[in-house]
Amino acid sequence: MSDATHMLLHKAFQIGYVPILGSYSVHTVEAIEKAATMGMNTIIAGQAHIDLSTPEGKACRRHGIRVLYPLEKFVYHGVSLRNQTSPEQTEIPLFLAPRHHLSGSQVIALDDELIRYETLEDGVLVGCQRGWNGTTPAQHREGTILFWPGDCEQEVVRMKDSPNLLGWYVLDDSPGDARSALRAMYRIVRKYDPEIRQPVCAGYGDAGSVLNFGPGICDIMMIYWYPVEPDRYMRESTAEEVQWILAKARERVPGVPFIGVFQSFDGRPINSGQGLPTSEQVREQMEDFVREGACGLIAFQSSKWGWIDTPELEKPIGKAYREIRQTSGLFVRPETEAMARRRTQPQGFWTTPNRVPGYVPAWRLAAPFDVPEGKTLDAMFPPDEAIDFDAVYGGPFGEIRWRTWDTVGGEMEISNLFNRGLIVHKTAYAVSDVENDRERDALMGVSSDDDCIVRINDAEVYRYEGSGGVTRDKYKIKVRLPKGHFRLFVKCHNRLGGWGFSLRFMDLDETPLEGLRFDPGRQ
Structure with missing residues (x-):
């Protein structure tokens, strides 16, 4: 590593002057002992590891391993408001x-x-x-996930005084619109810990999951992006996605710290879409998170097929964790040329994001419409005929209203707005009004998951029919943008799995396009 630079991890919520270094799925006493030899000081675990009377709790205490205790069950219960409530x-x-x-x-x-x-x-x-x-009676949005505070408070009271407790883990992927529930949960934790000795941590695994981030939700973001698939390694995407996620998060909470959660498992046996990382790929993931200013690192593994039983994954993790313990940082090699081209924010820790023009910052969205079997974009609903932002439609989960949702770097992850298991064969509509300072040609970077139509005013400029994931700027389409006002219209259909689209405008040389004002803007 002769070309590597030593980079310190950002100092936030350390354990005895050591950054948070840990793992998921460390269940047994033997696993705890192995984690300790690798330099870990943190695990995400449950009551057995909090309780000092159990073998697991005793082992954690003996080895100085602290626990992030999961509270996600209080938002992952599948109950939400059907309609807007007066x-x-x-x-x-x-x-x-x-x-x-x-x-x-x-x-x-x-x-x-x-x-x-x-x-x-x-x-x-x-x-x-x-x-x-x-409290004060108020109006509440359809789709808001319910929260029963008494149940959560009882659990916090039972666990809060254990010396093994580091903090609380409240979110792991998006269950839908959980902002209300997460803020209520945060208030309960802070009621018993006003000085924030026990941080609240929330997991964010893609751009759309930032829906559930904002003031009063968590103290530390845990950002995970697993770049190793069975047939490809998307290294550049880790740094790129972290920058976009942090940019949106730090618009809302400047300087919020994050822990990088890296892939240390083989997803092939469980068909998760991931492959088995090499030792070098594990090291690169850790370096990439540190380069983006992480305050800690946590290895993700499932109950099987992770570093716990795979020596080629265990070795680079232990080596890096011991290096961080000794030096408070990691030797980080220069980013690749592709990573440098995609960079939108500075390396290291920063507080507020750089402005990046040209991408649509937010959409008025109406979804989900239930699509009959055998149809996709040809299924017609009222927004195909006319856009009425005051309209209320019937949907499979209750009322559908036009609501404004932020994008993350132009990416609109619709699947994060709803229960992911219930969005098969659904259609969404999105609208943005744009003011353009002059008529010009531009490139429209666009991608969709799955079928999608994009129109500028009434002219169709993009159509995709088929399944596939969102990749920023997958297609770069030359378009003519009129001077003054024009309307962007998107119709996006989900076949299965993820659901969403990305859209931004660039100059013909692919630099971000200046001179556009969007309505709605950032929320």
Whole structure:
């Protein structure tokens, strides 16, 4: 590594002056002991590892390994508001996912309001006392995930005093619109820990998951991007996605720190879409996160097929963790030319993002419309005939209203807005109004998952029919942008899995395009 530069990890929430260095899925005493020899000081684990009377808890205490305790179950229960709710309503319809879980408690938190209800009948909360316990009745958005604060508070109280506890793990991928629930959970944790000795950590695995980030949600982001697939290694995408995710997050919370979660597992046996990283690829992932200013590193593995039983994965992790313990940093090699070309933010830790012009910062979106079997873009719904931002449509989960959602670097991940298991054969519509300072030719960088139409005013400029994932600027299409106002219209259909699209404008030399103003803008 003669060309490597020593880079310090960003100092935030250290354990005895050592950055957070850890792993998922460290279950047994033997695994804990192996983790300790590798230099780990943190694991994501449950009650057995918190409890000092268990073999696992004793092993963690003996080896100085701290625990991020999971609270995600309090948002991953499959219960959300079916419709927009007014401050006066005393009966509140819910959407119940097929595998939903209900609490025995009769108090829910929605945004800043507490609501006490008498019973649940046929998917409706009945006998609701609005503004319970001195809170203020308010309007709440359809799709908002419910939160039962009493259940969560009881669990926090049971676990909070363990010396093994490092902090709390509250989010792992997007369950839908969980912002209200996550803020309520954060308030409970801070009630017992106002000085933030036990940080709240939330996981973000793609651009769209930043939907569930903002003030009062977490203290540390955990960003994961697994670049090794069975037949390709997308190294450059790790740094690029981290920059875009952090740019959006730090617009909302300047300087929020992050932990890099790197791929240390083989996804082939479980058909997860990932492959087996080499030792070199594991090292490169860690270097790439440190180059972007990470304050810690955590290895992701599933219960099997990870570093725990794969020596070629274990060795580079242990070597890097011991290096960080000794030097507070990592020797990082120069980024590749492709990474440098895609760079939008500076290397290392930064507080507020650089401005990047040309990408659509937000869309007015109406979704999801349920598509009949055998149809895709040819399934017609009211927005195909006319755009009415005040309209309310019927949908499979309840009301559909036009709502404004931010993009992350022009990427609109629709799948993160809903329960991912329920969005097969659905269609979404998105609209952005643009002011252009002059007529000109430009390149439109576009990609979609899956079928998609893009129109500038009434002219179709992009059509894709088929399945596939979103890759920024996958297609670069020359378009003529009129002077003054024009409207972007997108219709995007999901066949299976992920769902979304990306769109931005560039000069003909592929530099970001100046001179465009978008409505809606950033939220």
